[in-house]
Amino acid sequence: MLPWKRLLRPLAALALTAAVAFVPAATAEAAAPSTGWNDYSCKPSAAHPRPVVLVHGTFANAVDNWLAFAPYLEDRGYCVFSLDYGQLSGVPLFYGLGPIDQSAQQLSVFVDKVLAATGAAKVDIVGHSQGGMMPRYYLKFLGGAAKVNALVGIAPDNHGTTLDGLTNLLPYFPGAQDLLSAATPGLADQIAGSAFLAKLNAGGDTVAGVHYTVIATKYDEVVTPYRSQFLSGSDVHNVLLQDLCGVDLSEHVMIGLSDRIAFHEAANALDPAHATATTCASAFS
Numbered sequence: 001m002l003p004w005k006r007l008l009r010p011l012a013a014l015a016l017t018a019a020v021a022f023v024p025a026a027t028a029e030a031a032a033p034s035t036g037w038n039d040y041s042c043k044p045s046a047a048h049p050r051p052v053v054l055v056h057g058t059f060a061n062a063v064d065n066w067l068a069f070a071p072y073l074e075d076r077g078y079c080v081f082s083l084d085y086g087q088l089s090g091v092p093l094f095y096g097l098g099p100i101d102q103s104a105q106q107l108s109v110f111v112d113k114v115l116a117a118t119g120a121a122k123v124d125i126v127g128h129s130q131g132g133m134m135p136r137y138y139l140k141f142l143g144g145a146a147k148v149n150a151l152v153g154i155a156p157d158n159h160g161t162t163l164d165g166l167t168n169l170l171p172y173f174p175g176a177q178d179l180l181s182a183a184t185p186g187l188a189d190q191i192a193g194s195a196f197l198a199k200l201n202a203g204g205d206t207v208a209g210v211h212y213t214v215i216a217t218k219y220d221e222v223v224t225p226y227r228s229q230f231l232s233g234s235d236v237h238n239v240l241l242q243d244l245c246g247v248d249l250s251e252h253v254m255i256g257l258s259d260r261i262a263f264h265e266a267a268n269a270l271d272p273a274h275a276t277a278t279t280c281a282s283a284f285s
Helices: 004-026 069-074 100-118 130-141 166-172 176-183 195-201 252-257 260-270 280-284
Strands: 052-055 080-083 123-128 148-154 211-216 236-240
Touching (some): 052 130, 069 080, 069 260, 123 130, 123 252, 130 195, 148 260, 211 260, 260 280
Parallel strands (some): 052 080, 052 123, 148 211
16 A cells, blocks of 8 residues: 555645745736846946855746845845746746756856856855755856855755655556656656666766755755765754754745745854854844
8 A cells, every 4th residue: 555644744744835936926927126146237346256156956947936025135235146047947936846957058158148247257156955956066066166156055855855665666566767757857867766866966966166965854855864964074054043043943935935044054154253053033134
């Protein structure tokens, strides 16, 4: 008998992710401030000399994933930019579904655009979910390490996910894996053990010259097991959200969309020289 409870939990998580993506995206034009982020006239300050590129997660887009975090950074004096990537033909609003190596190419083009507009030598990247993992391909294979100072991953699926065991059922359904790969290659690439992830992580998780931070929550129900998010390397800072605030209950979606404790720790990673302790009180900072 199929373990229905194990099936329903990750499916519910995917539905929640899609729902959160859809509602803000439907009003994206109204929600995005006309003088807010993606302002190509913004010039980085001496205090924050690198623009920040925000990379959304699967099923999200350049606006909905960052309605809280982009203004958070702007209020602190950063030039902030975000992109859409991984679009599938005929699928509006829901992005991050295309082949991840091609999405990394889109990120490469976007970073060059931001650097040209701002005059900065490097950017910092903050990504949620797939958006925290996909830039590693850019860094490792597309020359991104020379253009990126720091990568901050919020709930990134760095070593793939079993979706709480759901993907372990795929071999029992002939053709399911092929269908997933053909219809949504960006999802197939994120399954633990995929060819994409084998290539990404071969020879080590990191590349020299880039500072890596991973912020995870033990309540993550999408990227499982949650410790698979953590990286190994000489310049890596792995953080469990509950070690900063034991009563923080954020799961996969909310840690990226609205958790100001996670935001505070991400801001620390962007400006470590002026970092302050991240605690439960950071929710009000």
